[in-house]
Amino acid sequence: MKQRPFEQRHAADWRAFAATLDRLERRKPDRNAASLPMAEFPAAYRRLCQQLSIARARCYGGPLLDRLNQLALRAHQQLYRAPRQRGRAMLDFLLVDFPRRVRADARLFWLCAALFYLPLLGMGVAVHQSPELIYSLLSPELVTEIEENYAPGQEAVDRAAADDLAMFGYYIHNNIGIGFRTFASGILLGVGAVFMLVFNGVFIGAISGYLTARGYIETFYTFVAGHGAFELTGIVLAGVAGLKLGWAVAAPGRFRRTEALRRAAAEGVRLMIGVAALLVLAAFIEAFWSSNRAIPTVTKYAVGGAGWLLMIVYLGWTGRRAP
Amino acid sequence: MSNPALLDTIRYVETPEGITLKLRVAGPMARALAWSMDSLIRYGALWGLSMGLVLLGWAGLGVWLITLFLIEWFYPVVFEIYADGATPGKKALGLQVVLANGAPVDWPAALIRNLLRAVDFLPAFYGFGVAALLISRDFQRLGDLAAGTLVIYRDPPVKALALPPGPALPPPLPLSAAEQQWLIDFAERGSALNPERQEELAALLADCTSGLRGVAAVERLRAHARWLVGEHS
Numbered sequence: 001m002k003q004r005p006f007e008q009r010h011a012a013d014w015r016a017f018a019a020t021l022d023r024l025e026r027r028k029p030d031r032n033a034a035s036l037p038m039a040e041f042p043a044a045y046r047r048l049c050q051q052l053s054i055a056r057a058r059c060y061g062g063p064l065l066d067r068l069n070q071l072a073l074r075a076h077q078q079l080y081r082a083p084r085q086r087g088r089a090m091l092d093f094l095l096v097d098f099p100r101r102v103r104a105d106a107r108l109f110w111l112c113a114a115l116f117y118l119p120l121l122g123m124g125v126a127v128h129q130s131p132e133l134i135y136s137l138l139s140p141e142l143v144t145e146i147e148e149n150y151a152p153g154q155e156a157v158d159r160a161a162a163d164d165l166a167m168f169g170y171y172i173h174n175n176i177g178i179g180f181r182t183f184a185s186g187i188l189l190g191v192g193a194v195f196m197l198v199f200n201g202v203f204i205g206a207i208s209g210y211l212t213a214r215g216y217i218e219t220f221y222t223f224v225a226g227h228g229a230f231e232l233t234g235i236v237l238a239g240v241a242g243l244k245l246g247w248a249v250a251a252p253g254r255f256r257r258t259e260a261l262r263r264a265a266a267e268g269v270r271l272m273i274g275v276a277a278l279l280v281l282a283a284f285i286e287a288f289w290s291s292n293r294a295i296p297t298v299t300k301y302a303v304g305g306a307g308w309l310l311m312i313v314y315l316g317w318t319g320r321r322a323p
Numbered sequence: 324m325s326n327p328a329l330l331d332t333i334r335y336v337e338t339p340e341g342i343t344l345k346l347r348v349a350g351p352m353a354r355a356l357a358w359s360m361d362s363l364i365r366y367g368a369l370w371g372l373s374m375g376l377v378l379l380g381w382a383g384l385g386v387w388l389i390t391l392f393l394i395e396w397f398y399p400v401v402f403e404i405y406a407d408g409a410t411p412g413k414k415a416l417g418l419q420v421v422l423a424n425g426a427p428v429d430w431p432a433a434l435i436r437n438l439l440r441a442v443d444f445l446p447a448f449y450g451f452g453v454a455a456l457l458i459s460r461d462f463q464r465l466g467d468l469a470a471g472t473l474v475i476y477r478d479p480p481v482k483a484l485a486l487p488p489g490p491a492l493p494p495p496l497p498l499s500a501a502e503q504q505w506l507i508d509f510a511e512r513g514s515a516l517n518p519e520r521q522e523e524l525a526a527l528l529a530d531c532t533s534g535l536r537g538v539a540a541v542e543r544l545r546a547h548a549r550w551l552v553g554e555h556s
Contacts, residue, residue, distance in 0.1 A: 001553075002551065002552055002553025003507065003551070003552035003553055004552040004553040004554050005553050006553075025407070045340070046340055049338070049340040049341070049342045052342055053341070053342055058500070059500040059501060059503060059504040060504070060507070060552075061504060061507035061508055061511050061552065062504070062507075062508045062511070062512070063481060063482075063508075063511050063512065066478075066481045067481040069344060069345050070478060070480070070481055072338075072342060072344055073344045073345075073346070073425060076338055076344060076425055076426065077421070077425065077426060077427050080424070080425075080426040080427075081426060081427045081429075082426075082427070082429035082430070160381070161382075162379075162380055162381040162382040162385075163381050164385075165381065165382045165385035165386070166381040166382065166384040166385040166388070167385070168385050168389075169384060169385035169386065169387065169388030169389045169392075170385070170388055172388065172389050172392050173388040173389065173391055173392040176392065177392065177395070177396075180396060180438050180441060181441050183438060184438050184439045184440070184441040184442040185441070185442055185445075187439060187442050187465055187469065188442065192442070245469065258468050261468060261469050262468075262469060262470070262471045264469075265435045265439075265469035265470060266431055266435070268435075269431050269434050269435045269438065270431065272434070272438065273434075
């Protein structure tokens with residue numbers, strides 16, 4: 001069959017098919033063409049694929065081939081799009097999938113925990129022994145500012161609600177941004193993620209050691225107790241997700257490097273969804289609970305301890321049985 | 324003839340139906356322009372928002388910081404998921420983000436490619452991203468490689484082209500399938516060229532035009548094309 005009769009025979013089908021695509025893409029469909037019932041769409045798509053193959057094999061003109069290729073591509077994108085996620089899926093993810101993924105990467109988790117907590121403890125002890133060490137890390141102005149924040153005897157001064165909201169915004173922007181950067185920089189053979197873990201560990205350790213040495217124990221530890229479990233675990237898990245990327249690039253195993261990276265990224269990004277949830281929770285507690293100095297010390301420590309217990313039970317045991 | 328696949332930026336994707344789809348991959352310049360437009364929109368919106376929120380004092384700062392965080396990280400994600408794989412900047416340049424198999428981006432892929440933007444941006448102004456873009460076959464930055472995504476051109480709708488009416492004549496000598504296709508392309512797309520260029524091209528096919536010159540040669544080739552597509556009059 002020559003090109004023109006072929007075009008004439010199928011012209012009406014193609015118009016109807018294009019109108020169906022317009023409707024699926026929520027564009028204004030062509031008035032003159034009736035679109036197909038949805039149930040017939042896949043079959044019509046397969047017919048179009050066959051017509052495209054025939055047109056190519058017979059070397060029909062370029063514009064006709066372009067037109068059919070475009071129709072096929074649009075239909076392909078409609079047919080093979082991922083199903084819409086429901087709200088329920090997010091809850092299932094957090095209650096089942098996320099802790100399971102963390103346990104599946106248990107070795108990497110302990111490695112990252114070591115990369116974070118060992119510098120934290122080491123620097124904490126070192127600065128506690130000789131507080132002037134902190135100036136190797138922080139500027140004197142910053143040290144003074146931190147000191148003022150935690151100096152005892154300010155119990156009466158409580159922050160206004162507006163300040164809490166400002167701090168909440170700051171924690172969201174800063175802390176979750178750090179988490180995301182830790183993940184992303186892991187692709188550089190893991191170097192970025194390891195640096196972020198060690199750096200944050202050293203930084204937090206130095207401040208804790210310094211404030212402990214200065215004797216600001218109650219004001220400082222009542223502040224960090226509440227959100228510590230969620231924030232520190234979130235940082236470690238962002239490191240896990242980042243190191244997965246780096247590991248896939250450095251040692252792809254039986255896959256091609258890009259394929260290994262794709263698989264690691266697909267797993268890593270799911271960890272990052274959990275990390276973001278943990279860090280949002282931590283920011284909320286930090287801004288609205290930790291900063292509240294009216295709450296008694298005992299309550300703060302109790303809530304902090306409960307947070308760690310919750311974290312351990314959540315990551316260690318949740319989702320072990322299929323729901 | 325050299326392999327066109329080595330010269331073109333076209334990527335072929337095979338579908339489960341056994342056909343191959345053509346995707347035109349977009350290069351660094353178009354993407355940089357789209358990114359610049361998006362940056363203008365993003366930071367313009369943030370600036371406008373700051374004008375309003377400054378009235379609210381500290382609470383306004385909190386809201387602004389949260390918005391800054393969302394726009395910095397999730398502006399492209401949301402548009403890629405809900406607006407056919409294109410941020411406003413990409414849409415303006417006719418670009419679209421798709422999965423490597425031509426399907427629309429899903430949530431994990433959109434998140435990966437936009438979280439890894441932080442690394443592509445290093446050490447400055449998308450240094451790593453552009454380097455990866457130039458090394459990889461399909462213009463993929465690190466985020467695209469990890470997410471398995473491509474940035475392609477969304478072609479404008481193709482209009483059905485018609486040959487101008489006229490007589491149909493069989494070609495004087497047998498033509499291969501590819502030669503027939505070139506002749507039909509010439510006739511159908513000829514109207515996009517100026518007459519002089521059409522005549523120049525027609526002069527190259529002296530074998531087919533039996534010694535005719537100028538406009539007559541173009542007309543003769545059109546007549547052969549009409550016969551080849553099956554228009555008999």
